[in-house]
Amino acid sequence: MTRTTTTTRRTLLTAAAAAALALTLTACGSDAMSGMDHGAAPSATGPAAGHEMPGMSHGPDGMAGMSHGPAGLAGSSDGLAAEQGGYRLDGALAGAEYRFTVTGPDGKVLTSYQPEQTKEMHFYAIRSDLSGFQHLHPVRSADGTWTASLAALQPGEWRMYASFVPGAGSGQGTGLVLSRTATVAGQVTPVPLPAAATTGTVDGYTVTVAGAPKAGAAGELTVTVSKDGQPVTDLEPYLETYAHLTAFHAGDQAFAHLHPETPVTAGGGGPTLSFHAELPKAGDWRLFLQFQTGGALHTAALTLNVAA
Template sequence: MDQQAVTRATVPDRVSAAPDRGTVRLALTVGGLVLAVLLGFGLGRLGGGGPVAPVGLETTTDHTHAPGTAPHDHGAVAGQAASAEAGGLAISSAGYTLTPLASEFTPGRPGSLRFQIRDAQRRPVTRFAVVHDKPMHLIVVRRDLTGYQHLHPTMAPDGTWSVPLTLAQPGAWRAYADFTVVADDGTQTALTLGADLVAPGDYAPRPLPAAAATATVDGFTVDHQGTPQVGASVPLTFRITAGGGIPTLERYLGAYGHLVALREGDLGYLHVHPEPELVDGAARFWLTTPGPGRYRLYLDFQVAGVVRTAEFTVTVP
């Protein structure tokens, strides 16, 4: 072998020893991805320092929206198109089922309502988000829209909710469970499920009171302003007086009042958004009605530690 051949055999070829352009690009790409992940993790630790909030609960500077509701400026949307389907018409939705453990009550006798929220695998759900200061809101009303009750059950470790309940008069009653489920991955699902209860006996339904702008309860006068419109978010304002003066309203369930709206006929349950602060001394809520008809409004308000309920009938043309 000549010297030139030996040299070629023992000295690496410079072109083949250097990485090609494709290899360089791949290395740079992988390195960039690793660096981005590390930087993102570090910035997240610096910016948060704690666990990430579950997806779905959205809080703005002025009030809290239900999961799945986009933030909006109420003043800007007044009178504009909106959607608000009535809830509480079904016992099951989105894979969850309201399961009462008993549904018959003796009229006028104190009892207890026990129920579970079960998932698609029929397992009792035990993780709920706190919304309006409570993990579970239970509304009970007779089908003629009388006998309204707003209750807050307690949950046992096995996922069974219970609450004392008296159905004062015979008839068919409707119970609404208003809650937000927290899934294993942290996502939240807000639901209102409804189930029928019964108090056997002679049922004499009462006619719905005529629409009026004023209601009285326990010496308090409540004046209502605002005209609901189909498919539009509009403000409803409630001003409370007593003995010619203005009582000091106290916060109840995170706001200066809690409003429930039910539709006559099918007892559809409407979600109402409260303003967190008083507006010129009055409690204000934002309501969207899904269709024409008559609705019954139930305003819970608290004065001197006592919660009272003022009721109104509203006609939506």
């Protein structure tokens, strides 16, 4: 074989290898770019137009957000959103009633609910200064419309919360809290938030809270109920527990439900009750403890300061 022939063959082999490498890089580059959206048509491996990636949702403001809730539900976990995981709250005041519906991910009014603490719906109303607390169990009509009959509302901005467990849809079996605001016309007289304290009184009863929860961390609160200096041991079951405890954050009205840990047993409950507390934000929280004695429901309130 001549030297010229050998050189020519090496040149051809080098050119072929370069061509093969170029083809490989082109293919890899095409794969790496697939699924990326640059504002034009969706890629073959990306989501089709009008569809969203799992874990994404659009709230009332139209902004997409990642899901951080249970079961892939997206949205706020502090009860301040009107929409979460495809479930949307719509409502309005009509005199002394608040009428509302919950729309499911399928766009239809939800009519299937799972009871939580004996009720399909827990409804709360509170003014922006955390006064006027109400906890109701509204009535649902056949078409899915709920009606909450409220006590008189003082003028000001109120927030209405719907706490429920869907019985259908992608969030079936997952607890949700949605809310919207409503304005009551008239001259507003603000009520100052009471200072943080470990005790509150109602109807002759004294409620004492012990515990020092930190923002975003699971902790425990211990509640003791007394009357005239004597421990109360005749607490009656209310919503399958001896006490119901909810909290609202000063400033933004974030919602938290503190879950009871003391089981209901034969005979009366008390004087000490334990609650699982997980309050997401630092600052002052207004706590509302509801308990029942002699067939009467009592609601005690106090302000708890949560450290960062």
